[in-house]
Amino acid sequence: xxxxxxxxxxxxxxxxxxxxxxxxxxxxxxxxxxxxxxxxxxxxxxxxxxxxxxxxxxxxxxxxxxxxxxxxxxxxxxxxxxxxxxxxxxxxxxxxxxxxxxxxxxxxxxxxxxxxxxxxxxxxxxxxxxxxxxxxxxxxxxxxxxxxxxxxxxxxxxxxxxxxxxxxxxxxxxxxxxxxxxxxxxxxxxxxxxxxxxxxxxxxxx
Amino acid sequence: xxxxxxxxxxxxxxxxxxxxxxxxxxxxxxxxxxxxxxxxxxxxxxxxxxxxxxxxxxxxxxxxxxxxxxxxxxxxxxxxxxxxxxxxxxxxxxxxxxxxxxxxxxxxxxxxxxxxxxxxxxxxxxxxxxxxxxxxxxxxxxxxxxxxxxxxxxxxxxxxxxxxxxxxxxxxxxxxxxxxxxxxxxxxxxxxxxxxxxxxxxxxxx
Numbered sequence: 001x002x003x004x005x006x007x008x009x010x011x012x013x014x015x016x017x018x019x020x021x022x023x024x025x026x027x028x029x030x031x032x033x034x035x036x037x038x039x040x041x042x043x044x045x046x047x048x049x050x051x052x053x054x055x056x057x058x059x060x061x062x063x064x065x066x067x068x069x070x071x072x073x074x075x076x077x078x079x080x081x082x083x084x085x086x087x088x089x090x091x092x093x094x095x096x097x098x099x100x101x102x103x104x105x106x107x108x109x110x111x112x113x114x115x116x117x118x119x120x121x122x123x124x125x126x127x128x129x130x131x132x133x134x135x136x137x138x139x140x141x142x143x144x145x146x147x148x149x150x151x152x153x154x155x156x157x158x159x160x161x162x163x164x165x166x167x168x169x170x171x172x173x174x175x176x177x178x179x180x181x182x183x184x185x186x187x188x189x190x191x192x193x194x195x196x197x198x199x200x201x202x203x204x205x206x
Numbered sequence: 207x208x209x210x211x212x213x214x215x216x217x218x219x220x221x222x223x224x225x226x227x228x229x230x231x232x233x234x235x236x237x238x239x240x241x242x243x244x245x246x247x248x249x250x251x252x253x254x255x256x257x258x259x260x261x262x263x264x265x266x267x268x269x270x271x272x273x274x275x276x277x278x279x280x281x282x283x284x285x286x287x288x289x290x291x292x293x294x295x296x297x298x299x300x301x302x303x304x305x306x307x308x309x310x311x312x313x314x315x316x317x318x319x320x321x322x323x324x325x326x327x328x329x330x331x332x333x334x335x336x337x338x339x340x341x342x343x344x345x346x347x348x349x350x351x352x353x354x355x356x357x358x359x360x361x362x363x364x365x366x367x368x369x370x371x372x373x374x375x376x377x378x379x380x381x382x383x384x385x386x387x388x389x390x391x392x393x394x395x396x397x398x399x400x401x402x403x404x405x406x407x408x409x410x411x412x
């Protein structure tokens with residue numbers, strides 16, 4: 001939605017509110033990525049966003065709600081990038097899809113999701129909210145990948161199981177990066193794994 | 207080493223020191239598993255172990271050293287259990303090895319390792335110690351699995367790469383449990399994945 005402003009006009013209240021909310025979510029996502037949930041505070045987020053505590057509390061009265069909304073926000077930003085990656089079912093485009101999926105699991109969104117899930121183990125209040133959000137984010141990424149890695153009629157009967165296993169394999173290699181393994185060794189393992197997955201997914205499909 | 211004690215004799219000083227150290231490591235491991243690194247404090251560990259602050263500081267003056275020693279201690283406890291699981295290369299024993307490996311990655315040791323690795327991203331001092339320990343623990347578990355899943359002369363040239371990929375697949379499914387997915391759905395995916403890995407590992411070997 002675009003808005004037309006005269007030189008002396010303020011944006012309408014609803015617009016300002018949406019903008020404040022977006023600024024809070026950007027700041028919350030950055031706060032989470034920089035220090036993890038352990039250092040995440042609502043006043044830290046308000047300060048980072050340059051927004052008053054009152055406005056922050058109006059939009060997100062609860063820390064748990066802010067932190068899960070921040071993860072959702074990160075997931076939406078990721079999906080926007082992912083939507084630009086298309087596939088025609090060829091080896092090359094399937095390779096690009098797998099690479100993009102790998103970067104998701106080795107990147108900030110998944111690191112934040114894991115961090116929250118681990119923190120939620122010792123925090124009952126957080127647990128429900130995080131699990132719900134994790135399922136949503138997981139489904140968003142899964143569905144994106146599924147749309148690009150399937151899409152033909154002659155897939156084998158167990159394609160969905162194969163697909164879930166392939167995603168887990170991607171996740172399992174990507175986690176090595178979060179565990180601090182060297183870029184070089186993770187990349188080497190990823191290249192080998194990607195070729196195996198390509199064979200599994202493309203050969204099983206055609 | 208066994209020691210003979212008369213009824214009025216205290217254990218020798220060296221023995222008492224080793225026992226104090228073991229109690230501290232047990233308590234530190236439990237502290238880490240209960241609250242994660244975010245809530246981990248050296249005085250919390252001393253209190254849990256019922257050991258004086260002075261003795262704790264004597265054994266582990268630095269929090270970072272205590273926390274990585276606790277992870278190492280957890281890994282040694284895990285390996286002791288794993289050593290009891292042998293393999294004769296048959297389908298059944300390979301399945302047991304894969305199940306045990308899965309439980310490691312879905313369990314407390316790996317959760318603690320991930321938690322520390324994520325915390326280390328925002329803590330430079332912690333980073334080196336955690337990365338070193340992560341490599342040690344990773345190698346311990348890897349070597350255990352490697353000894354049980356290989357061991358014949360006619361393995362294909364890329365068996366080590368296949369093996370690393372299989373381990374990553376196990377890790378990728380197991381992480382779903384840490385992410386809070388239901389026991390049931392993780393177990394379903396694991397059973398399918400295990401059968402695929404058995405085919406990959408056993409068929410490629412014989």
